[in-house]
Ligand code: SF4
């Protein structure tokens with residue numbers, strides 16, 4: 001079984017399921033959404049982020065440790081991220097005195113991660129919260145998710161998952177018994193557009209979603225609202241129609257596009273192809289909520305989450 005890596009454990013989150021939650025962000029995603037604001041989540045492996053503004057002018061430590069993949073440009077260090085391997089990362093991870101280099105990705109040690117996730121149990125109990133798996137796509141690590149979720153259940157801790165469902169049904173099915181809340185992304189209803197903007201196959205998501213909705217009690221659809229991709233009432237209404245037909249879907253959340261992660265692309269040596277301006281269309285979001293709340297098939301609970 002390949003090692004699973006995580007890139008963050010975020011405490012006191014209130015946007016990733018009910019109540020106060022701790023979110024475990026696992027690395028790796030089968031999609032490549034143009035608008036992705038978590039580029040450090042995309043690779044299954046460890047990444048290296050470089051912050052030029054804190055790099056010390058004239059410092060040669062990086063180059064001394066790893067001359068093959070680093071060189072000095074006119075104003076900053078240049079790292080050849082494509083050639084970077086685990087050996088280089090190990091060499092570089094402790095060499096920076098200015099914290100300009102950050103290794104992203106820790107191997108998941110089930111025992112130690114569970115200890116961290118349990119720390120805020122009193123807050124989960126008082127707020128109706130718990131633990132949430134996020135990513136990337138957490139279900140590309142089905143065994144890791146299962147092992148941790150099972151231990152949380154033994155502690156009576158509620159478990160939620162944020163997923164694209166862009167994985168085989170087997171990986172989803174095996175986790176149904178240990179997940180309490182399912183927060184599923186549904187980004188578009190047009191196969192071609194979905195493919196163009198995410199690289200994925202929409203039918204895989206839809207088929208999995210229909211099967212999942214028959215088997216779980218707590219299912220919320222989450223829709224990232226992205227300029228030029230799905231920011232029209234017609235497109236959001238089609239997604240809502242699909243959600244309203246799902247057996248146990250009670251809610252739909254709209255997540256307006258933001259640009260908080262753009263800087264991370266540069267830090268990873270990647271280029272960003274998405275828009276550089278956040279979605280500013282409260283009227284559209286309000287109309288989308290009204291449409292869902294008064295849907296003739298099923299009145300869905302709605303929310304707009306930043
Ligand atoms: S599914 Fe999420 S993490 Fe994966 S590429 Fe899309 S936005 Fe990024």
Ligand code: SF4
Pocket residue numbers: 054055056059060061062063077095096097098099100101
């Ligand atoms: S060790 Fe740190 S400060 Fe020195 S060149 Fe590398 S990133 Fe910059």
